[in-house]
Amino acid sequence: MIDFSILFEDGEALVIDKPAGLPLDRPRAGGDSLENHLDALRFGFQREPFPVHRLDRDTSGCLLLARNPKALKRFSAAFEAREVEKVYLGIVAGEVTGEKGTIDLALSKVSSAEKGWRMIPARKGKPALTHWRVVARKPGLTLVEFRPETGRTHQIRIHALAGLGHALVGDPVYGDGKGAWRTMLHASDLVVPRAGKAPIVAHAPLPLDFDAFGFELPDAGA
Template identity: 35%
Template sequence: MAAFGEGAGELLTLSYPKPLPMRLDRWLVAQRPEQSRARIQKFIEAGYVRVNGITGRAKTPLRLGDQVELWMPPPEPLPYLVAQEMPLDVLYEDAHLIVLNKPAGLTVHPAPGNRDGTLVNGLLHHCPDLPGIGGELRPGIVHRLDKDTTGCIVVAKSQEALVKLQVQIQKRIASRHYLGVVHGQPRADHGTVIGAIGRHPVDRKKYAVVCDASGRHACTHWSVQERLGDFALLRFQLDTGRTHQIRVHAAHIGHPIVGDPAYSRCRRLPVALPGQALHAVQLSLDHPISRERLVCEAPLPAAFERLLEQLRGRLR
């Protein structure tokens, strides 16, 4: 990486305005919501953040009036972050954003073990101006869906739209609703799960509700839409957006998502599912430029519909 302030990049100078102290990394994440906390911490570790002219650390406590300088060099080029033509189910699109209906089996962005064939690769072909918006591997990505979760996902097509949409997600101005088929039937008709989510203490590929400091606050509201014998169709609304949140919270209350390979009981189903029976059915948000309220809905996948038909048929 380049030295502080050298070459192309962006220098941001801010004054800490709060009377109570706060960790440097946490405050910077709030100021630059388009950057992940991990990326902000990498900037700090590389010496790209100064507090009152002195190189800062992630835990540096900020106090009223402290001057913070953040130098953000451009992301290093990634040869495998290439445009790839693929079919995209577009629910809404204009010059500032695009809302898609993501199919099962499609990863949102590249990762070390999955370098191409992702939604980002398809978006780069569809939207040539997308590179440079947001993180190095996640251009334009406002929020994510798990690989085998289907439905609504919004992608920003400008830096201004990205920042404003991510703020809406954080402040719950944007509303995300999911439909999921779960094992068993909840006793109540609705409820709320509040449980911090962190890495599973044994299986590090999974997440769990945890009670230690490693967990991050997570809140999921649910309501029963239909009772289907040994199963139920639930509608979920997220207050937070942690990794695997609905899947972890559903399993935590004893009603895991049907077809979930990580958190559900193995059981033969009447329909072969391409992934877990979890679908982001509705996304509501304020347009980042016009402020018009947009409500996008994604129809249920065919396999999800067939599952519901089979379960309803068993009740006749």
Template identity: 40%
Template sequence: MSSESADTPRVQIIQIPAEFAGQRVDNFLFTRLKGVPKSRVYRMLRSGEVRINGGRVRAESRLQDGDMLRVPPVRVAERAEVALPTALLQQRLDDRIVFEDDAMLVLNKPSGMPVHGGSGVSFGVIEALRHLRPEARFLELVHRLDRDTSGLLLVAKKRSALRVLHELFRDDRVEKRYLALLAGAWGQKKLLVDAPLEKNVAQGGERMVRVSRQGKPAQTYFHRQELFADATLVEAKPVTGRTHQIRVHAAHLGHPIIGDERYGQEETNKAFRRRGLKRLFLHAAKLVIAHPVSGVELRLHAPLEPELDAFLQQLRR
């Protein structure tokens, strides 16, 4: 008789249904293996434990209808106690929905809230929305915003809509515009920063991105909006969608975003905190995208957060 218990993890062979065709392998595994650390999932992919149709696969590979996916034995951590968003927070998120229909939802995300739980955070925007919309059978993030960035965030309400929206983002057919306050007086009015970006890990284990010839192509348009004595308000329009792209490109200009604790200037951030700016001054203000079902162009707008607007008024005075 086998000594294995009934709940001993075993190899899974999953035949991919048509509705998941086009999804990245790592994102599919995150959904399938809830509770398993992302680092473990990526380790499984790098070591070849995950296979498609018998062959090794990369994290960014896309699933195809009918693929046979091998998932190695892995124990999914039980989450006995999961903190739930408060009614006040749920109401706050509900009030910040700027567009919603049967296919998608667009939220004006508050600063300080991650888009999803993990890394010591019990829940993020997507978990809170699922709790807010218990009747919704499907809610998935289309893209991400950094925890301290506020502004427009897309959530798909159908698998078919997610597939179309991912394709639009992948093909750079989404126009995004951010408002950012840069440190120092930037002397130029317009500039295209064309600097490839490479992900790496700092000595402390913190994920960092840097400009590098070995990196992936990355382009950001910067357009000056207002010039102050020691700061510059700009509109940033990313052409590509790399991690931390606007923040790293701003620092590359020599004018990092004020409040950026990872790529910014510590003394500058401290000085502006004393003047009342307590957060990263980066806001996803505008979004132009084709509706995933109708194809009609949507032009969405999220006004500048009250605390950021108040700080600009202070600078103007």
């Protein structure tokens, strides 16, 4: 059993710090997944919690689980209506030009026998909008904060490549897969508004593999 860090908990919601490398769904080839741990995450509740949104296998950080069907429906609607505030940190494999901006590139899914499926920028694709700002720099690397307004598959990963000119470190699909054992993307913050009650607010601290890159963070020691 994975000892998940619980970032937020009440009667209708649970936010866990999902470790990198853990897929949400059971892999076809077998192996561990979040599905295997949902029963243990009931914590005495009648139902297993259910993931409201998606995080890639490699992505660590804030994952919202709903504890009942009504909550799942409300939270899903909030994501759909772009009311949810999502903040990610990613290590870009290059020196990003500029300090902040917005990437507005529609995305479409393509598939080939050689490369499998991936997302590409396409005029007739689904709208995808990501705000970004540089957090810290090192020679050949940039730590970037991403705030996606939409929630397209691989949105931040392809927006980093197509919008900033460099893929994320370790990304085997949009980059060269080098520099890290996984795609360096972390869901650091999540805020979900709720009618009539306080919002869900969660923060996932940077994991050790991010710290190992040694970026000088502006709020370090604050």
